[in-house]
Structures are given as structure tokens and as C-alpha cells.
Amino acid sequence: MEQLSQEQLKEFDEKGFLFFPSLFETAEMESLTSQLDDLFALDIVCNLREKGKKAVRTNWAAHNYNSAFARLSRHPRMIKPVEQLFDEGVYMHQFKVNAKAAFDGDVWQWHQDFGTWHADDLMPEPRAMNIAIFLDDVNEHNGPLMFIPGSHKQGVLEAGHDTETTSYPLWTLDPKTISSLVREGGIVSPKGRAGSMILFHSCLVHASGSNLSPWDRKAVYLSLCAVSNHIKRFKRPGYIAGREFAPIECLPDDCLVQDYEVSLPWSDGIPTEELQGI
Ligand code: SIN
Ligand code: MN
Numbered sequence: 001m002e003q004l005s006q007e008q009l010k011e012f013d014e015k016g017f018l019f020f021p022s023l024f025e026t027a028e029m030e031s032l033t034s035q036l037d038d039l040f041a042l043d044i045v046c047n048l049r050e051k052g053k054k055a056v057r058t059n060w061a062a063h064n065y066n067s068a069f070a071r072l073s074r075h076p077r078m079i080k081p082v083e084q085l086f087d088e089g090v091y092m093h094q095f096k097v098n099a100k101a102a103f104d105g106d107v108w109q110w111h112q113d114f115g116t117w118h119a120d121d122l123m124p125e126p127r128a129m130n131i132a133i134f135l136d137d138v139n140e141h142n143g144p145l146m147f148i149p150g151s152h153k154q155g156v157l158e159a160g161h162d163t164e165t166t167s168y169p170l171w172t173l174d175p176k177t178i179s180s181l182v183r184e185g186g187i188v189s190p191k192g193r194a195g196s197m198i199l200f201h202s203c204l205v206h207a208s209g210s211n212l213s214p215w216d217r218k219a220v221y222l223s224l225c226a227v228s229n230h231i232k233r234f235k236r237p238g239y240i241a242g243r244e245f246a247p248i249e250c251l252p253d254d255c256l257v258q259d260y261e262v263s264l265p266w267s268d269g270i271p272t273e274e275l276q277g278i
Helices: 006-015 026-033 036-041 067-072 076-086 113-121 175-185
Strands: 017-020 047-049 056-060 090-098 108-111 128-134 145-147 160-162 170-172 197-201 206-208 219-226
Touching: 006 017, 026 067, 036 056, 067 219, 076 090, 076 128, 076 197, 076 219, 108 113, 108 170, 113 128, 113 170, 113 219
Parallel strands: none
Antiparallel strands: 017 197, 047 056, 056 090, 090 219, 108 206, 128 197, 128 219, 145 206, 160 170
């Protein structure tokens, strides 16, 4: 799957997301999941912990210092559909693994990603897309993503900067707005095996609850931005809002199970200039 069909394009336009159950095979997923204990054990700023806890909430930018995730960041099954939607090359605005750990995984409040990218990073237009791959099986108990289908058609909604609820500041939407959107579109949660993929619009309103189950819900997210739409402000550190705007060059489709050479620019440590805002 590298190109979206006419039906998929129509569904994406209507709902604001597409779900691809079990798109990646077990061996491909193991090349990634085998890296996670080591990644989460790193004592680096790129491991953001849950508020008041040791559990990692988000690991940032592993594509710059881990070979398996670097190869994933150039995977044609993830990059090509987004190039097709924007009809141009894309760069990595954000690369993260959200751990949503068993018992400890905290909420993600209702938000639109483009709201934050626009407000914080001065990304001009919502010409950026999220692609998520489940690294664990996702079920109704372990904090699946919740989408409001069709909400991407609202454009950017008014949001407030929530710096309190979790360890990660986010521009969030108020309950009144969410209630009215849900009356219109309902809520859906794509669920499925590890290796399933979701593509979703950067204005799609989404959230996830806490994970009180005994099952982790790790997922990796690529936020891909059209090259011509790159951010204009570098207030956030480079490991959260990427500053490398060259178009991503894809590797062959078997890049998770074959050891292609990839550059790892941060393998000797995160450069000082990427650690803070400018
Ligand atoms: C996000 O909204 O960026 C992440 C939400 C989640 O991982 O549940
Ligand atoms: Mn989000």
C-alpha cells in the first residue's frame, strides 16, 4: 500500500482519518519493539516522564539516534500516502513514541495537532499529517485514541494552553466545543493488532483516556509536513519541533527487516542547539 485509492481519498475527506488494520507484519514490528526498553531507559531529555512518575510518557526523535526508528521514518508505507495527499515532498515535523504505560499512562486532552503547531511553531497551513502505528495491540481498555469524525472540516478551533493537566503542555479544546462536535460526528476509536496504522488530518479533534489496564498501549507517531509549509518559529526545542526541512527520501519497503544504512545525526548526543528554543 503506497497509494490511496479513490474510495480511500473520499473516506479521508469525509472522516478526516483512515485506518489500516495489521499493515505491518510481526517481524517488522519486532524490529521496533525490541528497541523500546533501551530507548525508554536512556536518561535523556527526549524521554518525557508522566507527571510525578517514572514511566515514560513520550520518547522524542528516536529517528535521529536509533537505526530501526530511523528506517521507519523513511518507510514508503507511511510517507507515500502523505506525499500523495499533499502532492509534494514532506519533512519530519515531529517523531514520537507515546508509551501510554499500563496503569500509569495519563490522558491526552481533546485537541487538534495543528492548533499547537500553528500557535507554538508558526506552521502556516494544516498541510501536515499524522501517521500512527500501534506498537502494542490496542483495545477499548488501554487508552485508544478517540476521534470525532468530520471535525477536521471545522478548521482551527479556539483553544486554551493547558500546562497543568499532564507533563506535556497542549493547546486544548473546551467541553462545550467537544460536546457540540460529538453531537454532530460521534466518537470512534480505531482498535486492532500491533502493526495497524492510522493516518489522520492535523485538524481532526482527538484525545485519549488514561490507561488503567494491565496492557501498555505504545504507538509511534510521525507528523509529516509539506516541505513548502515548514514552521517559521523555533520556540520549542528541535527534538519536539523539527528544523530539518529537506524532503524525506524513502527506503525500500523491506527496510524494517533489512539493515539499510541510515544516517543517525544524534548518535553521539543531542546537539546543544536542538535542546532549547531559539
Ligand atoms: C497525540 O494526540 O498526539 C497522542 C495521543 C495518544 O497517544 O493517545
Ligand atoms: Mn495529537
